[in-house]
Amino acid sequence: MKPAKKLAAMAALFAAVMLPAHAQILVGQTAGFSGQVAAGVRETTDGALLFLDAVNAKGGVNGQKVELVSLDDKFDPKLAAENARKLIEEQSVVALFLTRGTPHTQAIIPLLDKHGVPLVAPSTGAIVLHRPVQKYIFNVRATYQREAEKAMTHLASMGVKRIALVSANDTFGDDGIAGALKGLAASNLQPVLQEKFDRAKPDFAPIVAKAAKADAQAVLMVASGAAVVDATNALRQAGSAAQIVTLSNNASSGFIKSLGANGRGVIVTQVFPNERAMTFPLVKEAQDLARAKGLGELSPAMLEGFAGAKVLVEGLRRAGPKPTREKLQAALETLRKFDLGGLELNFSPEDHTGLDFADLSIIGTDGKFRR
Structure with a gap:
């Protein structure tokens, strides 16, 4: 290879090496x-x-x-x-x-x-x-408040009046409950029970006992997946047939699998159209x-x-x-x-x-x- 061509080839190679990777x-x-x-x-x-x-x-x-x-x-x-x-x-x-x-x-x-x-x-x-x-x-x-409010007005329209509100003791829980209370107020209802639980170390036994005593027809759970699963299992083991309702943060296939047999009939609010609505x-x-x-x-x-x-x-x-x-x-x-x-x-x-x-x-x- 001639010196000039060799220098040009080397320069091209050097430039290629020194160029940044595709941004x-x-x-x-x-x-x-x-x-x-x-x-x-x-x-x-x-x-x-x-x-x-x-x-x-x-x-x-x-x-x-x-x-x-x-x-x-x-x-x-x-x-x-x-x-x-x-x-x-x-x-x-x-x-x-x-x-x-x-x-x-x-x-x-x-x-x-x-x-x-x-x-x-x-x-x-x-x-x-x-x-x-x-x-x-x-x-x-x-917003969660929009979801929770809609869920409460829907239950009320079905004649469900004895509704318990259960939430994690964090800003998420407080937020969802605020929306639920709006929905209940719009339907001239008050919750028969309103309870919080420790998000880090939940204990649902006392809450389940209170829900049973209040004869709750439905329980809104404002919490993350694992907590809702545990609470649902506790309610069912205690013999409660209350309608379980939760928000769209639990709208995943994994949540359904975690619920197992207790998943049937659980209401989950959604913030997007039906995933099968073509x-x-x-x-x-x-x-x-x-x-x-x-x-x-x-x-x-x-x-x-x-x-x-x-x-x-x-x-x-x-x-x-x-x-x-x-x-x-x-x-x-x-x-x-x-x-x-x-x-x-x-x-x-x-x-x-x-x-x-x-x-x-x-x-x-x-x-x-x-x-």
Whole structure:
């Protein structure tokens, strides 16, 4: 090879080696991949990855692939905050995404405010994340209060009047109960029992005894999956036939499996359309991608993650070819009348609620959510 050509080849090789790897958009997630909410967390994340993988397969967003960096916080608010710090300060993620839990999400708000990092689609319906508006939090799903209120008015319309309210002693529990009390008040009812339990060390025996004494026809459980399963088992072992009702944080296939035979007839509120309702383009898109990957049927939790990923990607797309935290924040606030696929989502600087859809489902004898 002639010297000039050899030098040119060496220069080209050197340039190739020195060029940075294909740029990726880093998005961070902290959630309880182990512990009492693990089943739901895995399903929401699988749903999100279903959409993100499809986007990346087509070249990503503005030519950049989106990488989701997920850390396990074991459903511990303190660990959630530390994970968020690592993702923001050490890995320089452009956004946080799909956190799980009310106190857990609240624990990371100071970090969002300090670094100007948007959080998209937290998997919690806490009213404190909606009102007053949290500048850096962009909710996609409806509030727990909306769900609980709808559940209570539904029970009242069926003639169920003796309703017990049981909740974890945390901000999530308080939030759901506030909505339930609104629904009961609208139906001119009062709860026959209102009890809290220690989220870390629940003891349902005394609560079950009180529910039996109050002759409760229905029991609303505002708690995470494992606690609701334990409480349901305790009620059934005590001979109670009370209707069990819980919120959409437990809308996962894993929750149904954990309930086993006691799952039949449990009412679970939902914040997205029926995962088998192909008339919704959102559902059809998710179903088609799931089948293509051999994942089988969708769960409501997967659909929540899928919808959240669609919002995240649209925000990144509007943020331009070199998205920053600031650009993404501004872009998300332009999502007005954004069609998720049969559901219209709206954000503005004054409103970060997104959707207000709420529905009810019941676990059938086949172990599936029915509407």
